[in-house]
Amino acid sequence: MQSILSYPSSLTDEQWCLIAELVPAFGGFGRPPVYQRRLIVDAILYAVCAGCPWRMLPREFAP
Numbered sequence: 001m002q003s004i005l006s007y008p009s010s011l012t013d014e015q016w017c018l019i020a021e022l023v024p025a026f027g028g029f030g031r032p033p034v035y036q037r038r039l040i041v042d043a044i045l046y047a048v049c050a051g052c053p054w055r056m057l058p059r060e061f062a063p
Contacts, residue, residue: 009049010042035062 011019016038023037043061047054 007042007046009045011038011045016041 019041020037023041025037026033040062043054043057046052046061047057
């Protein structure tokens with residue numbers, strides 16, 4: 001499952017397989033998630049690599 005977005009900071013499938021189990025999954029309490037965990041991790045990596053604030057992320061990422 002390749003990420004929908006393709007930025008230099010986006011995870012490859014192999015990298016995602018290595019860390020997917022470390023990212024907490026939906027626990028069944030509260031609202032179900034709207035965005036995929038991988039998309040959120042890609043957004044965090046983009047913000048860190050670009051050095052930009054969260055509000056300046058491209059619109060394709062989770063708000």
